[in-house]
Amino acid sequence: MAITDKLIKFYRTEVPEEAAAMMRLSLFDWAACGIAGARESAFHPFIRAQMVEEGPVRVFGGGATGVAVAALVNGTLSHALDYDDTHFAHLGHPSVAVLPAVIGLAETLDIALTDAVDAAALGVEASILTGIWLGRTHYQTGFHQTATAGAFGATLGAARLLDLSPATTRHALGICASMASGIKEQFGTMAKPLNAGLAARSGVEAALWAQSGLTAARDGLAGPLGFGPTHHGEDAEIKLPKKVWNISSISHKFHACCHGLHATLEAFGEADVTPDRISSVRIRVHPRWMSVCNIAAPETGLEVKFSYAHTAAMVLSGHSTGAIANFSDAVARDADLVDLRDRVEVVADDSLSETQAQVTLTLGSGEVRRLRHDLLSPLSLETRSEKLRTKARALLGEGHAETLWQAAIGVELDGLTEQFAQP
Amino acid sequence: MAITDKLIKFYRTEVPEEAAAMMRLSLFDWAACGIAGARESAFHPFIRAQMVEEGPVRVFGGGATGVAVAALVNGTLSHALDYDDTHFAHLGHPSVAVLPAVIGLAETLDIALTDAVDAAALGVEASILTGIWLGRTHYQTGFHQTATAGAFGATLGAARLLDLSPATTRHALGICASMASGIKEQFGTMAKPLNAGLAARSGVEAALWAQSGLTAARDGLAGPLGFGPTHHGEDAEIKLPKKVWNISSISHKFHACCHGLHATLEAFGEADVTPDRISSVRIRVHPRWMSVCNIAAPETGLEVKFSYAHTAAMVLSGHSTGAIANFSDAVARDADLVDLRDRVEVVADDSLSETQAQVTLTLGSGEVRRLRHDLLSPLSLETRSEKLRTKARALLGEGHAETLWQAAIGVELDGLTEQFAQP
Numbered sequence: 001m002a003i004t005d006k007l008i009k010f011y012r013t014e015v016p017e018e019a020a021a022m023m024r025l026s027l028f029d030w031a032a033c034g035i036a037g038a039r040e041s042a043f044h045p046f047i048r049a050q051m052v053e054e055g056p057v058r059v060f061g062g063g064a065t066g067v068a069v070a071a072l073v074n075g076t077l078s079h080a081l082d083y084d085d086t087h088f089a090h091l092g093h094p095s096v097a098v099l100p101a102v103i104g105l106a107e108t109l110d111i112a113l114t115d116a117v118d119a120a121a122l123g124v125e126a127s128i129l130t131g132i133w134l135g136r137t138h139y140q141t142g143f144h145q146t147a148t149a150g151a152f153g154a155t156l157g158a159a160r161l162l163d164l165s166p167a168t169t170r171h172a173l174g175i176c177a178s179m180a181s182g183i184k185e186q187f188g189t190m191a192k193p194l195n196a197g198l199a200a201r202s203g204v205e206a207a208l209w210a211q212s213g214l215t216a217a218r219d220g221l222a223g224p225l226g227f228g229p230t231h232h233g234e235d236a237e238i239k240l241p242k243k244v245w246n247i248s249s250i251s252h253k254f255h256a257c258c259h260g261l262h263a264t265l266e267a268f269g270e271a272d273v274t275p276d277r278i279s280s281v282r283i284r285v286h287p288r289w290m291s292v293c294n295i296a297a298p299e300t301g302l303e304v305k306f307s308y309a310h311t312a313a314m315v316l317s318g319h320s321t322g323a324i325a326n327f328s329d330a331v332a333r334d335a336d337l338v339d340l341r342d343r344v345e346v347v348a349d350d351s352l353s354e355t356q357a358q359v360t361l362t363l364g365s366g367e368v369r370r371l372r373h374d375l376l377s378p379l380s381l382e383t384r385s386e387k388l389r390t391k392a393r394a395l396l397g398e399g400h401a402e403t404l405w406q407a408a409i410g411v412e413l414d415g416l417t418e419q420f421a422q423p
Numbered sequence: 424m425a426i427t428d429k430l431i432k433f434y435r436t437e438v439p440e441e442a443a444a445m446m447r448l449s450l451f452d453w454a455a456c457g458i459a460g461a462r463e464s465a466f467h468p469f470i471r472a473q474m475v476e477e478g479p480v481r482v483f484g485g486g487a488t489g490v491a492v493a494a495l496v497n498g499t500l501s502h503a504l505d506y507d508d509t510h511f512a513h514l515g516h517p518s519v520a521v522l523p524a525v526i527g528l529a530e531t532l533d534i535a536l537t538d539a540v541d542a543a544a545l546g547v548e549a550s551i552l553t554g555i556w557l558g559r560t561h562y563q564t565g566f567h568q569t570a571t572a573g574a575f576g577a578t579l580g581a582a583r584l585l586d587l588s589p590a591t592t593r594h595a596l597g598i599c600a601s602m603a604s605g606i607k608e609q610f611g612t613m614a615k616p617l618n619a620g621l622a623a624r625s626g627v628e629a630a631l632w633a634q635s636g637l638t639a640a641r642d643g644l645a646g647p648l649g650f651g652p653t654h655h656g657e658d659a660e661i662k663l664p665k666k667v668w669n670i671s672s673i674s675h676k677f678h679a680c681c682h683g684l685h686a687t688l689e690a691f692g693e694a695d696v697t698p699d700r701i702s703s704v705r706i707r708v709h710p711r712w713m714s715v716c717n718i719a720a721p722e723t724g725l726e727v728k729f730s731y732a733h734t735a736a737m738v739l740s741g742h743s744t745g746a747i748a749n750f751s752d753a754v755a756r757d758a759d760l761v762d763l764r765d766r767v768e769v770v771a772d773d774s775l776s777e778t779q780a781q782v783t784l785t786l787g788s789g790e791v792r793r794l795r796h797d798l799l800s801p802l803s804l805e806t807r808s809e810k811l812r813t814k815a816r817a818l819l820g821e822g823h824a825e826t827l828w829q830a831a832i833g834v835e836l837d838g839l840t841e842q843f844a845q846p
Contacts, residue, residue, distance in 0.1 A: 042638075045636045046632060048635075049631065049635045053476045066475070141648075141652075142647070142649070142652060142653040143653060174608075175617070177608065178567075178570070178604055178609055178617065178618050178621065179604055180604065181601055181604040182601045183643070183649060183650060183653050185597075185600065185647070185648040185650075186597070186600075186601055186639055189639050189640055190637050191597060191637065191639035194598070194632075194637065195601050198601065209617075212468045212469040212472040213465065214613050214614065215465075215612045215613045216612050216614035216617075217608040217612055217614065220606070220608055223608040224608070225564075225606055226565070226606060226608045227608075229564075229565060230565040231653075
């Protein structure tokens with residue numbers, strides 16, 4: 001069965017409880033990233049220029065506008081910090097493309113949060129499936145899969161939410177095949193988060209335009225001149241998920257710094273020792289990271305984001321690595337941190353995978369503690385939600401984070417989106 | 424010099440008089456196609472759904488809205504009949520992507536028609552240059568060059584009109600590299616004209632978003648993960664035009680039927696003989712057309728669009744082949760036309776190119792007349808404008824066509840766009 005037929009067979013599937021629970025966590029994390037992202041002042045003139053018309057859909061940072069514009073704005077802002085969720089099969093950030101489309105449409109239709117979460121989970125799963133179908137060749141050639149696969153996921157999530165017929169959903173996917181876009185040449189510029197916003201808007205528009213009677217290719221994805229064949233797609237075999245969905249293996253970022261540091265910082269999380277007791281620290285990681293994030297003596301906040309030694313000193317000293325603001329020039333110069341980081345040694349070890357880290361702490365007492373972490377090790381929903389709440393507190397402050405959490409696990413969509421404004 | 428640098432070097436170039444004159448003709452033809460296209464009722468629910476907010480930019484069929492939505496609507500409607508201009512180097516329809524962007528932006532800024540025409544000519548030329556740079560491989564792989572190259576042309580035309588700085592124009596082209604899209608899998612569906620509308624909107628948005636401070640890749644077109652390398656671009660060498668621009672060799676359609684019939688119908692245009700005097704007709708064309716548009720005995724209006732014999736009978740009998748409405752089922756059944764078409768023979772001749780046709784008319788008197796036409800033969804601006812005015816009369820009626828013509832050669836932008844409404 002071709003991918004389009006599979007997606008159409010899939011979009012009305014009942015969403016398993018565990019997938020919906022994971023979607024709730026990603027929804028919470030996405031909103032926290034979006035609210036924090038809305039503070040990035042470089043985007044403000046662009047956002048203001050989009051927000052010319054009032055509408056029913058709330059955007060991060062405050063205000064409300066039409067559903068297509070809101071999807072563009074919310075998709076862009078929630079990816080502005082690059083701190084949102086990731087799926088390594090997808091390979092991309094699924095929530096920033098799908099959630100702005102689905103939550104926005106739900107807001108225009110006054111749909112309950114539970115149903116919106118189901119549609120979002122369906123959309124996220126569809127984006128991961130489309131990403132797997134497009135394959136690594138598509139990604140390596142230069143396509144930003146967050147945006148390309150994401151647009152199709154957003155379209156299918158929107159089709160689910162709008163309860164489009166299978167025939168109309170086929171046209172929606174076909175229309176999306178002429179809109180899905182976004183290249184990795186943009187990395188390091190504001191157009192990287194824009195790609196996510198464009199994908200979210202494409203999902204909204206493809207679904208609504210199909211609903212209004214616009215027709216498109218029968219197989220926009222896999223037809224001879226379709227999206228896959230034209231965009232270096234691999235046409236990889238995919239299976240529709242049964243009980244266990246791909247969404248269950250989504251990753252969340254808990255540290256506002258380079259991904260190469262995360263396994264190490266997680267390992268330190270269990271150290272339970274004060275800096276004054278530490279004699280020396282040895283970190284072992286995959287060799288590939290040595291040229292990426294091993295700045296021994298960072299001088300700026302940005303450099304700290306790429307330093308094993310300094311971030312290790314931060315986490316051992318109780319500085320949150322989940323807060324964007326903690327990666328400051330002052331933190332880079334902090335005498336106590338500099339003193340501790342000078343006791344840290346980083347060693348390449350090719351027996352470790354890229355997601356693994358090993359840490360050896362030698363205490364003044366002579367005691368030696370060995371810690372390790374693998375980013376791929378499973379995390380219970382409970383542990384994950386605790387970690388995401390800690391992250392949100394670091395991003396938004398205690399009060400806002402807690403209100404947002406209660407809203408994200410609640411039943412009222414309105415209660416969630418009213419948290420999007422800055423307090 | 425890379426394509427991006429070339430386009431940035433080019434966008435403030437003075438527009439030669441002849442290029443501007445050609446742009447005026449394409450503007451007139453584009454507007455006639457758009458006004459006629461707005462009658463296509465299949466698009467009406469889609470258009471209504473877009474026109475929710477009022478704004479300063481008029482759209483075909485009546486009403487006015489914001490500049491981005493108007494670009495989408497006008498681009499789509501002006502390509503709905505597939506009757507707009509073509510450039511065979513480009514390979515695509517330049518006006519439907521560029522004009523909705525430039526004319527719409529000019530309307531928001533109250534810019535004189537003369538300056539808008541210059542910006543449009545610049546944009547059209549840029550789309551042709553980008554199309555040549557992307558090359559035939561890009562097209563053959565499945566990209567709808569009208570939309571892909573068109574989006575970059577629309578962006579550069581918009582940058583010219585908005586008088587963006589070179590640095591901002593670079594960002595605009597970079598943003599466009601994440602938005603330009605559209606596949607040929609859509610041909611035969613409503614998403615084909617939609618591709619043109621999306622390209623026009625992308626041009627408007629890329630320019631305005633760059634103006635609002637959004638940054639993007641330095642070389643969105645030719646960077647290692649840029650638009651060209653990811654979209655099967657050939658990276659063909661291009662030269663910036665000096666006196667003679669590519670726009671000067673634009674083609675216009677004068678018959679509302681398959682392009683394969685056009686050379687033949689042009690040849691008959693000089694026959695000057697009444698049907699009753701004709702004994703037999705022989706048409707010689709390139710063999711490739713025999714399987715495309717040689718239906719000997721069409722039974723419907725649609726089939727007539729693919730019939731040498733029937734359209735030859737129409738033009739010899741004084742039926743306009745420029746009017747959409749003349750390709751009706753009644754015309755297919757017209758006894759006089761059927762009688763004449765049965766005297767027509769069509770012969771494949773591989774000594775002819777695809778753009779050439781030869782016609783031999785044998786009269787009852789025994790006299791033999793030989794006529795020929797090549798679509799690539801140059802047409803003076805005067806002859807071309809006469810033919811376009813005849814076409815517009817067939818599409819819009821005498822009065823509306825003439826008012827539109829006067830407005831298109833005038834100085835007031837407002838006078839032109841007020842003609843966009845149906846009378």
